[in-house]
Amino acid sequence: MSTVSPVNRETAVVDSVNKELFIGGKWQQAEGGKTLPVYDPATGKVLCEVADASVADGKAALDAAVAAQHDWAQVAPRERGEILRRAYQLLVDRKDELGLLMTMEMGKPLAEATGEIQYAAEFFRWFAEEAVRIDGGYAVAPNGSGRFLVMKQPVGPSILITPWNFPMAMGGRKIGPAIAAGCTMVMKPASQTPLSMLALAGILSEAGLPDGVLNVITTNKTGEVMEPMIRDGRARKLSFTGSTGVGRKLLEQCADNVMRTSMELGGNAPFMVFDDADLDAAVEGCMTAKMRNIGEACTAANRIYVQRGIVDEFSRRLVERMAALPMGRGTEDGVVVGPLIDEAAVTKVTGLVDDAKQRGATVLTGGSAVDGPGNFYQATVLTDVPQDSRIAREEIFGPVAPITPFDTEDEVIASANDTEYGLVSYIYTSDLNRALRVSERLDTGMIGLNQGLVSNPAAPFGGVKQSGLGREGGTVGIEEFLETKYVAIGLQA
The missing domain is CATH 3.40.605.10 (Aldehyde Dehydrogenase; Chain A, domain 1)
Incomplete structure (x- = not known):
């Protein structure tokens, strides 16, 4: 045959x-x-x-x-x-x-x-x-x-x-x-x-x-x-x-x-992890929200806020997962990180990461483009990303996960809403009251509550403010x- x-x-x-x-x-x-x-x-x-x-x-x-x-x-x-x-x-x-x-x-x-x-x-x-x-x-x-x-x-x-x-x-x-x-x-x-x-x-x-x-x-x-x-x-x-x-x-x-x-x-989606969240589920959800489509999605987790008491452990687990992702041509077996769409996309992601580093962010894994052929960028995790960095304001459209610690519910809601965009937000918590409080206060058209994927043909997809x-x-x-x-x-x- x-x-x-x-x-x-x-x-x-x-x-x-x-x-x-x-x-x-x-x-x-x-x-x-x-x-x-x-x-x-x-x-x-x-x-x-x-x-x-x-x-x-x-x-x-x-x-x-x-x-x-x-x-x-x-x-x-x-x-x-x-x-x-x-x-x-x-x-x-x-x-x-x-x-x-x-x-x-x-x-x-x-x-x-x-x-x-x-x-x-x-x-x-x-x-x-x-x-x-x-x-x-x-x-x-x-x-x-x-x-x-x-x-x-x-x-x-x-x-x-x-x-x-x-x-x-x-x-x-x-x-x-x-x-x-x-x-x-x-x-x-x-x-x-x-x-x-x-x-x-x-x-x-x-x-x-x-x-x-x-x-x-x-x-x-x-x-x-x-x-x-x-x-x-x-x-x-x-x-x-x-x-x-x-x-x-x-x-x-x-x-x-x-x-x-x-x-x-x-979009400029915030991904919020409170200290009462199921940490395994939160990391899994973050991988889904961040790495779907190599991060080239308007729904991608763009700003990852983790409550200070668990930020080190969350970061460690996320780095472990991101560093292990196979990179290569999308037709190859097992590949998870394919190429970005074009050279301009690689240039943009590189500029965002470099700006964050210059403003004090730390690279925990990845952090650079891959020599050609092809438009590849390493799966990257940044921590201590300042709010005034470009990566906190602009869509990344790449495999970069920027982590910022927070202390209080009011603080993280203010940070999440501090953007012209309002497409989707993600919340991880085991407290039902908190889930409802935060959901009502977020200025977004969609919310992923303890899940990292919101898209569904049977559900209304869209945003507020300048997200559409x-x-x-x-x-x-x-x-x-x-x-x-x-x-x-x-x-x-």
Whole structure:
């Protein structure tokens, strides 16, 4: 019996993906045949070339979405749900190949990439069920003279922009509710990781999604291509996941046409461990919250606060775990620490760690980049990290765990809230009263209470302050793609 070598399998997986633009149900080259390279972050080598869309290509994608909107909105909710259900099954059936594809373009370890495919699929299963639960209302006017009829309708053509760190899950989180609600879409994935989304477009077409409902454009001229589409006026919804800085610019562009927006932006998550916590569980939870996706997640534990009486023991255990993590190419067996997305990411993490050291932080393990090839940074633990360091203020997006001791509950809450961000916080304590007190006082949209993972398709994901607007997932996720229409009914005597 013949076997396929790992290299040949990797090549076959990359070759299996159509690398053109997907517009109006057809694959086509970018204007002028222009392409952009996709790199393997573990080697720095070019994996392949994909289409590099122009402004005209973006307009064509929006034209296709607008043209398909009326007919798509008339499709029965059950039929929309069945398309999502078929897509769910196709993702699950092909998760090994899709996981390998994601590892090739993004770098995360293969086991984690395969897990993300399952996670992305769950959004399709969840919203397949939500499609038939879009409801409205009927009520008697308070004075009895009339009736109120409330209906929910699709908001209309939507522009979706996703980041590179979860290239399949972030697509599923947006595409799932848009399909369920009856909205057409133009999807723009990150230029570093376009292959997962191109593969997903093919799967949704195979699942029966009508032509023009989902259009995918890839480009490394994001601002140039997307701004005319946003300002066009025909798209009625923008859903963006990415940095707060880019989110602000997009909000400005949406303002002229008062476009509906959903924004899942940056995070600076505090991870708080009180002295009554289960220390084994806290360390395990910290590893999950810190090292998921190599730390390249907006939900990553960015500031680790440990009560002073247990900080030394917690630090010792965390160092033991972090120092033992195998590093390497994500396709290799047992690897936990893969490469960061690009050289700029390594430069940023290096700068944050160096700044913390200069301000008095101590490196307990790691603390430096790894010589190439590839974009690797050591799993790192810092202690005594001062509040005025850059690493306490900025997203790290890397495998660095900064520890700061605290003394009182009030002190740690003040430190946790001292940020422009408000996405997620983590609390470890065995005191129920404290858990509720602290949860109520934290300025974040989500809280992990004695657990290091909060993401779930059945729960509302999103933040407050400059971490974003709106929620994705849960029963409220579909509302972001629906408009409410009220009909006042006058009754004749």
